[in-house]
Amino acid sequence: MSVESIRAAAERIxxxxxxxxxxxxSHCAGAELPQEFHLKLECLQVSGSFKIRGAVNRVKTLAPEQLANGLVAASGGNHGLATAYMARQSGVSATIFLPTNASPIKEQKLRKWGADVRYSGSVWDEAHEAAQAFAKDCGAFYMHPFADDAIVSGQGTVAVEMLEQVPDVDLYIVAIGGGGLITGMSQIIKATNPKARIIGVEPVGSPTLHASFAAGKVVRLPQITTRVATMACGRTDESIYEIARQHVDDIVLIEDEDMQRAAELLWLEFGIAADLSGAASLAALMSGAVKAQKGERIAGLVCGAGVDGLGA
Known part of the structure; x- marks a missing residue:
């Protein structure tokens, strides 16, 4: 994975x-927000999240024989949806393993797209083990959500567009699950605008990269307590950790309730239907976990669509 591979992915997808x-x-009555705060609406993306970028880039670089036995993924929801979408577009089967904390709405959407949905374990890591074993047994291609250079290069294309749409941003705030999104984005951002700060956001109940940064090495979390399935990951990948250490300036932790409040505000004030991970950038500002400096231009993203804020 490199800046060149991310730019090549942008053209490919x-x-x-x-x-x-x-x-x-702007014009927000529900919270005091910085004057220059921009959100990229990846909730409007094909399949409902940024995850389709990596899925397209991976599938479009596979040989026909690699696709022949279908695609398999383990997911908290969004990566599974992107994989199922690409399987349907490619005319092959999709088998998606979900942890029991995944959103029922996302399960329904997966089934509508023809995916074989299977539950395994209470968190992503357990679903991941089951999915890998299944893929090996049936000869299907396993779509890893972050330990795959083609996937992460695809995710990094979010930043390619953001740099074109709102240049000279001072601070980027990015949600973290396994770390693929922030790793891909940070490479292209730092290569283009080295002075920009990049801050990752994780749930208190799943501080995957935060704990690894503190330990100076990749660690496995002893437990995961967040209810945000799309941000729940017990252990990141070594290469993700190494790149993130080079380019990510800080990682902050927020409560699930902070994301809930931000999702509700996005819906009530702006009509944006975000899942909890999609509200993480805004939640980091609203909660004070990230403190904006005067005059800073700030950008985040609504990384996934959902109904979490609609019941407010």
């Missing part, structure tokens, strides 16, 4: 994705 808009959050 262009015919298959949407260039999602950047929204400047």
């Amino acid at each position: 262009k015919p298959f994705i949407r260039k999602t808009p950047m929204l400047r959050l």
Whole structure:
């Protein structure tokens, strides 16, 4: 994975994705937000999240024989949806393993797209083990959500668009699950704008990269307590950790309730239907976990769609 591979991915996936808009959050009565705060609306992306970028890039670089026995993924929801979408577009089967904390709404969508949905374990790591074993047994291609250079290069294309749409951003705030999104984005951001700060956001109940940064090496979390399935990962990948250490300036922790409040505000104030991970950038600002400096231009993203804020 490199800046060149991310730019190549941007060209490769262009015919298959949407260039999602950047929204400047202004005229907000529900919270005091920085004057220059922009969100990239990946909730409007094909399949409902940024995950389709990596899925397209991976599938479009596979040989026909690698696709022949279908695709398999383990997911908290969004990666599974992207994998199922690409399987359907490619005319092959999709088997998606979910942990029991995954959103029922996302399960329903997976089934509508023809995916074989299977539950295994209470968190992603357990679903991942089951999915890998299944893929090996049936000869299907396993779509790893972050320990795959083609996947992460695809995720990094989010930043390619953001740099074009809102140049000269001072601070980027990015949600972290396994770490693929922030790793891909940080490479292209730092290569283009080395002075920009990049801050990752994790749940208190799943501080995957935060704990690894503190230990100076990749560690496995002893337990995961967050209810945000798309941000729950017990252990990141070594290469993800190494790249993140080079480019990510800080990682902050927020409560699930912070994301809930931010998702509700996105819906009530702006009509944006975000899942909890999609509300993480805004939640980090609203909660004070990230403190904006005067005059800073800030960008985040609504990385996934969902109904978490609609019941407010």
